[in-house]
Amino acid sequence: MTPRERADQSLASSFERYLQDKGKGRGGDGGNYRRNAARELERFAEWAAGDRGDDDWTGIVSGNVDQEPTFEDLDERVFREYARHLTGDRGLKQNTVQTYYRYISAWCGWCVNEGYLEAHYAQRASAMAPLPEDDGRKPGDQQAWTSEQRHVLTRHVDERARDAVEAYTTLPEDTDPLDKQRARYAALKATRDRALVFVLAYTAVRVGELLRDPNDPRRRGVRWEDLSLDDGSMDVYRKKQQWDAASLPDPVISPLRSYRQLMDPPTERWPVFPTFDQRTLAELVREELAERGERPEAITKRRTEYARDLLLALDVDIRPPSITTDGARSILQRLSEAAEIDIDHPKHDYLAPHGGRRGMGEVLVRAFGYTVAARYLDNSEEMVRERYSHIEAGELGDVATEALSEIDG
Numbered sequence: 031m032t033p034r035e036r037a038d039q040s041l042a043s044s045f046e047r048y049l050q051d052k053g054k055g056r057g058g059d060g061g062n063y064r065r066n067a068a069r070e071l072e073r074f075a076e077w078a079a080g081d082r083g084d085d086d087w088t089g090i091v092s093g094n095v096d097q098e099p100t101f102e103d104l105d106e107r108v109f110r111e112y113a114r115h116l117t118g119d120r121g122l123k124q125n126t127v128q129t130y131y132r133y134i135s136a137w138c139g140w141c142v143n144e145g146y147l148e149a150h151y152a153q154r155a156s157a158m159a160p161l162p163e164d165d166g167r168k169p170g171d172q173q174a175w176t177s178e179q180r181h182v183l184t185r186h187v188d189e190r191a192r193d194a195v196e197a198y199t200t201l202p203e204d205t206d207p208l209d210k211q212r213a214r215y216a217a218l219k220a221t222r223d224r225a226l227v228f229v230l231a232y233t234a235v236r237v238g239e240l241l242r243d244p245n246d247p248r249r250r251g252v253r254w255e256d257l258s259l260d261d262g263s264m265d266v267y268r269k270k271q272q273w274d275a276a277s278l279p280d281p282v283i284s285p286l287r288s289y290r291q292l293m294d295p296p297t298e299r300w301p302v303f304p305t306f307d308q309r310t311l312a313e314l315v316r317e318e319l320a321e322r323g324e325r326p327e328a329i330t331k332r333r334t335e336y337a338r339d340l341l342l343a344l345d346v347d348i349r350p351p352s353i354t355t356d357g358a359r360s361i362l363q364r365l366s367e368a369a370e371i372d373i374d375h376p377k378h379d380y381l382a383p384h385g386g387r388r389g390m391g392e393v394l395v396r397a398f399g400y401t402v403a404a405r406y407l408d409n410s411e412e413m414v415r416e417r418y419s420h421i422e423a424g425e426l427g428d429v430a431t432e433a434l435s436e437i438d439g
Contacts, residue, residue: 039100039101039146040098040099040100041074041075041078041098041099041100041101041104042071042072042075042098044101044137044141044144044146045068045071045072045075045137047144048067048071048137048140048141049064049067049068049071051140052064052067052136063379066133066379067133067136067137070130070133070134071133071134071137074112074134075099077089077112077115078090078099078103078108078112079091079098079099083115087115090103090104090108090111091103101141101146101147104138104147104151105151106151106152106154106156106157107156107157108151109134109135109138109151109152109154109157109158110156110157110158110159110160112131112134113127113131113157113158113159113160113161114160116130116131116161117160117161117162124162124163125376126376127161127162128161128162128376129376131152131158131161132376134152135150135152135153138150138151138152138153139152139153172384172385172388172417173375173377173378173381173382173384173385173388174385174388174389174391174392175231175381175385175386175388175389176389177389177393179371179372179373179381179389180231180386180389182369182371183227183231183365183366183369183371183381184227184228184231184281186365186368186369187220187223187224187227187228187365187369188224188285190220190223190224190368191217191220191221191223191224191285191288193220194213194216194217194219194220194221195217195220195221195288195292197213197216197217198210198213198214198216198217199217201213208337209337211336211337211338211341212337212338214292214341215337215338215340215341217292218289218292218293218340219306221285221288221289221292221293222289222293222303222304222306223361223365224285224289225282225285225286225289225302225303226303226358226361227362227365228281228282228285228286229278229282229286230358230362230383230386230387231281231386231389231390232279232281232282232386232390233264233276233277233278233279233282233390234386234387234390234391234394234406234407235264235266235276235387236269236384236387237355237358237383237384237387238269238355239266239267239268239269239276240252240266240303240358241303241352241353241354241355241357241358242301242351242352242353242354242355243354243355244354248267249267250301250351250352251301251302251303251351251352251353252264252265252266252301252302252303252352253298253299253300253301253302254290254295254298254299254300254301254302255298255299256302257278257286257302259278259283259286259287259290262277262278262279262280262283263275263276263277263278264276264277264278268408269408270408274408276408277406286302293344294344295344296344296345296347297347297349299349300349301349301350301351301352301353302352303352303353303358304340304349304350304351304352304353305350305351305352305353305354305357306340306353307357308338308339310350310351311338311339311340311343311350312333312339314339314343314348314350315329315333315339315342315343315348316329316333318348319332319346319348355383358383359380359382359383362380362381362382362383363380365381366380366381367380387407390406390407391403391407391414391417391418392418394406394407395414395418400414400415400418403418
């Protein structure tokens with residue numbers, strides 16, 4: 031289909047294809063992003079047709095023609111009017127307006143790539159001018175996992191890990207070796223995900239201190255030699271450019287211990303959270319075995335004896351790299367989707383890694399005050415007070431309310 035033919039199509043004709051593309055990696059038809067995007071696209075189409083908005087709004091088709099809008103009717107002025115509609119007609123909060131407009135803007139960008147539109151009209155300055163100012167990352171605005179979100183996510187990964195381990199450990203003795211390996215791999219992946227979630231949820235360690243940064247060789251991801259499960263501590267390379275001990279609270283110990291027992295790393299220098307990316311591991315195994323003197327035919331034969339290259343790497347001690355911070359975000363996107371967690375945030379439709387740290391900061395400040403929280407978060411007390419000032423403001427508001435009640439009463 032040519033761009034000219036696509037320009038004549040109705041807006042709604044593109045929605046399903048767009049949502050299918052956005053659904054990949056997010057649970058397909060399910061998923062918070064897909065559901066929310068579908069809702070906003072439908073509202074946009076209704077508004078464009080004149081079925082939503084002020085009583086005198088007749089839609090975007092010129093001449094008040096009673097016909098369904100097409101891509102040919104779209105330009106930056108249309109998106110400017112929709113921004114005005116979101117800002118003034120629906121009584122939405124500032125961040126919500128920004129979020130809803132992003133859904134439409136993302137679809138507009140996709141339409142450019144697919145040939146429906148010639149330009150990304152929604153991102154032009156004149157189109158976005160009516161939107162409220164983005165107040166940025168002010169204290170209290172960054173995502174912080176709530177107690178309920180933390181509970182739902184940790185319960186989900188715990189159940190998945192328990193089921194996977196049970197499925198592996200209860201296999202009959204006559205199970206085909208490759209089937210047994212597949213079950214072990216599934217259990218390893220589930221227990222790795224559980225351990226990662228629990229560490230992010232309860233330690234308040236920065237994700238950049240925990241995992242590999244491709245741009246910084248010093249940040250190679252924590253290894254088993256960096257952990258002391260008996261002492262409840264973990265050595266990490268801190269943001270202040272030095273190694274320091276971080277606490278491993280009780281909820282984290284059992285998931286890590288169970289995961290380590292199942293993995294049985296050949297050396298303490300193995301990463302705690304290795305990549306499970308098949309392409310990366312296949313290339314690594316082939317290169318390492320070749321360097322050890324094995325011929326290509328022998329390498330191919332050996333790889334066919336394993337369901338996954340990770341299991342071969344464990345058996346012959348080919349140490350894989352740690353997952354990256356981007357890898358952790360992908361994992362949390364997948365897990366947030368699978369756990370069907372309710373998330374209402376302008377920047378993230380999943381539980382982002384930094385939200386675990388922020389969530390623990392909220393808990394610590396409320397329970398023990400800024401001084402203790404600062405020590406646990408590896409921050410100055412001044413910075414913690416600034417970043418969590420919304421807590422103090424709320425508490426002072428409660429004090430003021432109580433005072434007013436006593437005086438007025």
